[in-house]
Amino acid sequence: MSSSAPSVEIPAVPASFPRLGARRLLVLGGLALFLGGTILGDVFAVFVLHPNADRIGQALVAATAAVRQHRAEDAGQSFAAIGGFLENRGTKVDAHSHMIGFGYLAMLLAILFPWIRLREAASRRLAVLLITGGVVLPVGVFGIHYVGLAYSPLESIGWASIVADGGGLLVVIACAGFLAGLWRQWREGETPAEDELLRDRSWAGRALMAGGTLLILAGFLHGAWYAGVDLYAQEQQDRDLLATMADSASLDPGPGLVPERAGAALNAYGTLQADHAVKIAAHAHIIEFGLIALMAGFFQPFVFLGEAWKRRWAVVLLLGSAILPVAVLLEVQFGLVAGGIADFGGALVIAALAGMLSGVLRYTGRLDATAGSLGSGGRA
């Protein structure tokens, strides 16, 4: 990879991508946030998701058995445990999705940067604020399950939540600042200088943009189908199955800790939760990967790799982006096999992004080296 001849020319004066400039901070910070969020999601899917779902199922069986035995307090404790498991799952999903979301935002702002009319110093401060918030919020959310309400001054919000909310506020402030810059540019009606990010017409760039658009459209259609066909039916089933568990355990005659009707409802409930989770995950991931493909398409001029490697990484990214959501959808029918294929798809996306990030880092390194040597030459 590194030996292939780069296809981009490095400008002697990197005006649109200055060292430690706001735009470079947004590109590198955004890619790093996306990569970090994706790795967190993959680790979560492999090591936490399934064991956690098993523990929730066991606690629900214990709650049903407690109802059967008139042990109201034990039923309450089982649900307290379920609450903990759901919090463990929810906070990790939230940390994963917010980190990726902030990565997108940073990269999109880098793309739109020529249209944001702010002083470089102000833009840099806003970029630092955005990246800082983009790290602080997910780290805070991740900590919620472990920190709990320890030493908290509030009744239902712990310190980790407070830290996460502070991170969110930083991102809101940064985005409001960038919005003001965009508004100023619109009001003043000046045309910004042509920008290399928006000029690229390479094969890799076009393939990523067209592929990304199609992935997003597929995600929209899948979401509309899910909302129309499944959402309301699943909400009704959720309520009905829980009622069946409670009623059957409470009223059905016969021996056993879990009556037959309650047992069937428990199994159906597990399948329902799995079906709901995979459909939501497939919908979210196909749109997320579509967006990242679109953005990666923009950044191709800054990926300092040979054309062949740029094409390879583009194809790998699109392949992984299609494999993961489809395999996730098939997890209910094909279990761990589909789960493994989905993880493989996620690994392809991570590998492609890491490859592109290495190209961007090579580009920025070469820019700095060029600028440095020009500077030394000038002084001599």
Next chain:
Amino acid sequence: MKRSQQMLAVAGLALAVWAMGYGFYYAVWVEHQTLDHIGGSLAGAFQHAALRETAASHASLEDYARAKYVYTREVDAHSHWIGLAMVLLALAALWNRLPFGERTRGMLAGALILGSYGFPLGVLLQNPAGWGIGQGIAIAGSALLIVAFGGVAAGFARRV
């Protein structure tokens, strides 16, 4: 930068700020209490069942179902607003490559903006305004989005 492109960029970033502001407000003042309510009513349903109080158990389950319905839509509105804001921003940057006249671009941009603001609003309105009105707005918003995005995808496909 053409007017339709400017509209998309400003509307997209404004929607991102709005969505994050809503998410911040929701996380601080609503979410934890809502989750406690959902968990408490579900636990209550099973505890009443353990005491053979069937009517109270059913009432708690209805409370749980209602609270979860509201929570799902509140979180969905936040995540869809922010997701659609990203799509608007990405499209704003790509807009010059769309092989349509400014009039068609303007119509597509208008439909995308209306759908991006309207669809999650419809989802959220299902809570106070009931199933019909909210659902109608959400369906109209998502249909606008799909048609407009299909038009954009067709435009890009012509260029590849």
